[in-house]
Amino acid sequence: MARLSFEKKRTQQPVEYPATVPVRVFGPGYATVGGTSVVAVAGEEIQQAVLNHLQRLAISLGAPVRATVQDDQAGCVVPLEVSADGSSRMTGEPERVPTTAPAPRPGAVPPGSAQAPTGRFGPAPVMSEAAVAAAPAEPTAPVAPVQPLIAVPAEPLIAVPEESAAPATTATPTPPRGFDAVAEEVLGDGPLTETAEGAELLTEPMSRINEAVRAGRIDAAAELADRTLAEASAVFGEHHAEVLHLRELRAYIAYLADDPVRAFRLSLDLARLRRQARDGEAAYGNVQSAATAWRAVRDPEEGLRLGRDLIDLWTDLTAEPGPAADDPRPLESARARMVRLTDRAAKAAAQA
Secondary structure: OOOOOOOOOOOOOOOOOOOEEEEEEEEOOEEEEOOEEEEOOOOOOHHHHHHHHHHHHHHHHOOOEEEEEEEOOOOEEEEEEEOOOOOEEEOOOOEEOOOOOOOOOOOOOOOOOOOOOOOOOOOHHHHOHHHHHOOOOOOOOOOOOOHHHOOOOOOOOOOOOHHHOOOOOOOOOOOOOOHHHHHHHHHOOOOOOOOOOOHHHHHHHHHHHHHHHHOOOHHHHHHHHHHHHHHHHHHHOOOOHHHHHHHHHHHHHHHHOOOHHHHHHHHHHHHHHHHHOOOHHHHHHHHHHHHHHHOOOOOHHHHHHHHHHHHHHHHHHHOOOOHHHHOOHHHHHHHHHHHHHHHHHHHHHHHO
């Protein structure tokens, strides 16, 4: 039997993070958040990229994040608080500071070295709640976790955007599904698996993976998950319940690592396996994970390719008894996104 354990745990020291995260914006497309570079992609405002980064940090911490946002060229400092749901508010009055020249683009400073920023953020009202509410409907991709600042999280990752969330129709709360369910088990400091044959063999490695995720050591978590998955597959087989749970966790870690395509493919493969096993509840949870990852794919052509596979399987699930059939609104939202992706792809082709 393959070995399902790793070296003894090292003593974990509490992960500290600043009470207020320093943010500095150097120009239209470049900023730093807590010393981590944030670069706006084509068509994205740097203010939105900063908000996305702070939101992701709030999700990881399980609490609102306070930040001091300095725009050197505009000459203002804005005290800001960003919550895990993406909402933001100013916690004080903006202050004026002297404007300075733009700072170098990222890459000009060797990794690990320190430099006093000399660069610009838009005017303070841009960061207000009204501006956030007026942002484009198309969700932006998640940013990579801010590893130096992450402590112990307490809330699940964002799953289905608000536009596709179905309102509750009974007094029974909707159970967590998809990445939300995975995150809740990870954050609960216990193994991801339910009580099943062989679960005790995975307790230690699963705890170590969970600790790495909570501490923001996503690369380490991915490596541990890959090793555990390979060993568990050799012992239990590819379709064992424990192995399937491990694959769910691996998909979640891929999403945290800003690899939405891999997270999507892992989740959709799991949904197919669960459907074949006639487990509609689990299959629908994996479809929701795939949909979450799909919405983080920026390239419209890639999004269309992945979206076709997602919607085909999702449509099949809605034709069978189960939660997918009882929850049609998210599928309609996914179809609406396909229309938007088609328009974006056509515009990109016309500009090429």
